[in-house]
Amino acid sequence: MSRRKADPPGFDGKAAAAALPAAPGVYRMLNADGGVLYVGKARALRNRVGSYFNATPKPTRIMAMLAQVARIEVTVTRSEADALLLENQLIKSLQPRYNVMLRDDKSYPFVLLTREDWPRIAFHRGPRAIPGRYFGPYPSAVSVRDTLNLMHKLFRLRSCEDSVFRNRSRPCLQHQIGRCSAPCVGLVDAGDYAHAVRRASLFLEGRSEELGDELAAAMQQASDSLEFEQAARLRDLIATIRKLQARQYVDGRNADLDVLAVAMQGASACVLLLAFRDGRNLGTRAFFPRTNGEDSAAEVLAAFVSQYYAEQPPPAEIVLDRDIPERELIEQALAEHAGRRVELRSNVRGERAAHLDLVKRNAELALATELTSSGAQQARVDGLRELLGLAEPPKRIECFDISHTMGEATVASCVVFDAAGPVRNQYRRYNIAGIEPGDDYAAMHQALQRRFRPAVEGEPDIVLPDVLLIDGGAGQVAQARDVLQENGVAGVVLVGVAKGPARKAGAETLLLPDGREVQPGAASPALQLVQQVRDEAHRFAITGHRGRRQKARATSRLEDIAGIGPRRRAALLKHFGGLSGLKAAAVDDIARVEGVNRALAERIWASLHGLEQGAANEQA
Structure with missing residues (x-):
């Protein structure tokens, strides 16, 4: 049930509170514009x-917040525990100005x-769409890979992608070194593989x-059935697992626990997490929550615990390291969750005290x-301000x-930095x-036009940079200057970054707005920031170019x-997971794709392998 309080003149907090129920729930403090200041x-x-x-008396942070409150909204919940869960959801979705937030x-x-x-x-990272x-989450990618290495040794499950799995004709190296049972070529029956999967699940569950x-x-059943080789394999597996358990005791028993400590300095905080699952040390991970003025380490740790474990399964x-x-x-x-x-x-x-x-x-x-x-990043920003003679440090580069x-496959990149680093x-x-191949000046002109034209056309929410860096010499800088003038963009400091004759890092020449050309040197914080950006x-442009070039080449091979039209091309690439999977497929496999007959499959196979069509008949 939700209740909303009207905006009283000057906002009478006592009167607003008196009208609320004495029930558990969540409250939201809002300013005059409707922005959420705090969720509790x-x-x-x-x-x-x-x-x-x-x-x-209230802390300065709370007094500053209360001075902005114009309205309070509340949601009544069934219990205080429900209120805690709802509070975490709202903090994550609303991003209140005065809450401690895990970022x-x-x-x-x-x-x-x-x-x-x-x-x-x-290994998996990202949306859980598959x-x-x-199983997890794990504190680091290293701990996941260590776990996978152990799982492959113990249970010999496959790790290959489906496009590879479907097209194998003989066991791969993983089978030869004893890390996969080769289900791709039928060297293990479905029942045995299912048992291995179940056992792996038990192990990962602790x-x-x-x-x-x-x-x-x-093992006993295999021995009674006189299947001594199977019994021996199970015996070795049991021995390995028992050995792992013997090494992984914490305080004399297998542990499923997390260890947390918080360190604070001024408005900055770090919460460090050390995780054990089934007694295995999975490593550490550091988090830097946004404190929003909160100076109590216990409050920061409490906010971290409730927000982090609202998203992740708690041990x-x-x-x-302190009571909260x-x-x-x-x-x-957490128990209900x-x-x-x-x-x-x-x-x-x-x-546990030693771990703590x-x-x-x-x-x-x-x-x-x-x-x-x-601090080093701030020093570099300040150095750039001094070098360019700016009144204030640049907020957007x-x-x-x-x-x-x-x-x-020409690609232009635009990266953005603020005072804290890359955005x-x-x-x-x-x-x-639409340009002559290799014309970098025209490419730069087109990219900048597409970036700054919306500012002239009055599109909302267009943010202009304080400093615009152009990777190139006088020619590229002239293109940028022309675009800014054509679009009437003012207040942007234009700087060219030209590589030195030896193309050595630290020897770059900066083309400044007043016409000067300076070489700050490798020790200059300003040049270090310019190099970083x-x-x-450069990295972002190359990545985009390679992707576009590969896509163009893969597509053109089929075109x-x-x-082969667009629909068949898409069907083939989707079926085999890309051009490499299609190239590894046999003619019979290609012919199974919807819309592809035997003759077309032979043409495709021959073309991808650079052979005459007769070779496809022989291959089939």
């Missing part, structure tokens, strides 16, 4: 919201076990004891490294670069067309074959 949970909404407007632009790595007739086990089971008992029973035990507010409530909410008991502990001894001490020291080190990196191979979600690529633009 409450056991009793009336009491919690009213506490903001009593005579008790992490990297997706978590998982182990994926696909749902197929012959399941594949693989049908199957996802149910090693149950797995060991199941394997022991299977049975979470060890913290509302620990019992967070435990209750996980469907089992979850314990938060801060007073530990033995090995290690995590504390690493959190402080990670925060110091992050602050040093941020854009750089353009051109990439092609002898005029083929990757604002990068842009421009596919260049220029190199990123040259008589009888």
Whole structure:
């Protein structure tokens, strides 16, 4: 049930709080423009919201927020635990100005076990769109790969992509070195492979004891049936798993736990996570939540725990470097989310205390490294301001670069940096067309026109850069100057970045707006920033160019074959997973694609292999 309070003149917080129910729920504080300032949970909404407007002294951060409040909206929930879950969802979706927020632009790595007739086990990062089971998340890609390495040794599941799996005619190297049972060529029956998949699932779920008992029973059954080779294989597998368990004890038993510590310096915070699953140390990961003025390490840690484990399955035990507010409530909410008991502990001894001490020291080190990196970035921005004679440090820097191979598949890149570093979600690529191949000046002119023309046409939300870097010499800079003048763009500082005669890093010449050409030298923070932005633009352009060139070449190979139109071309590439899969296919396999008859399949095979059509008949 939702309730919304009208905007009273000057906003009377006490009156607004008095009108609220004494029920659990979530409250949202909004400013005059309707923007969400803060999201909070409450056991009793009336009491919690009213506490903001009593005579008790408040921290500066809270007073600054209350001065902007124009309205309060609330949502009543069934319980305080439900309020905690809703609070986390709203913080993530609304991004309130005064909440502590976990920020992490990297997706978590998982182990994926696909749902197929012959399941594949693989590394996965990104949206969980592939049908199957996802085990994790893991703190790092290294820990995932270590786990996969172990899984292949123990259970010999396939790792190859479906396009390769469907087109194998003999076992690959993975089978030869004992890491795959070769289901692609029928060297393992479906029942045995299904047993291996189930056992791998038990292992990844941390149910090693149950797995060991199941394997022991299977070994006894094989022995009773006089299948001694199978019994020996199971014996070796059990021995390997028991050996792993013996190495992975924590405090005398297998552990499924996370260890967390927070380090703070001013407005910056680092939360370091050390993860154990089934006793295996999966490594550490550092997070840098946005504190929004919160200076209590315990509050930051509490916000991290509730937000992080609202998205990720919590382990049975979470060890913290300090007690946190509302620990019992967070435990209750996490237990409901996980469907089992979850314990938060801060007073530990033995090995857990040793792990906690290690995590504390690493959190402080990670925060110091992050602050040093941020400080260095700020020094480079300040250096560029001084070099260009700007009144203020540039808030937005854009750089353009051109990439092609002898005029083929020309691509222009535009990368964006702010004071903190790259803003990757604002990068842009421009596919260049309608120019003479290899004409870099025309390519630069076209890309810049497409970038700045919307500003002249009055499109909303067009943000102009403070500094525009052009990777090139006087010719490219002249093109940029012409485009800015044609479109009436003012206030953009234009700088050319020309490589030195030896094309050595640090010897670049900067073409400044006043006509000067300077060589700041490799030790200059300003040039280091320019190099960082220029190199990123170069990398982004090359990546786009290679993708466009490969796509053009792959497509043209099929376009040259008589009888292949866009629909058949798309069907072939989709069926075989790309040109490489199509090239590896036999004529009979190609002929099974919808719309492709035997004669056309022979022409396709012969063309892709550079042979006469008669060779296709022989191959078939």
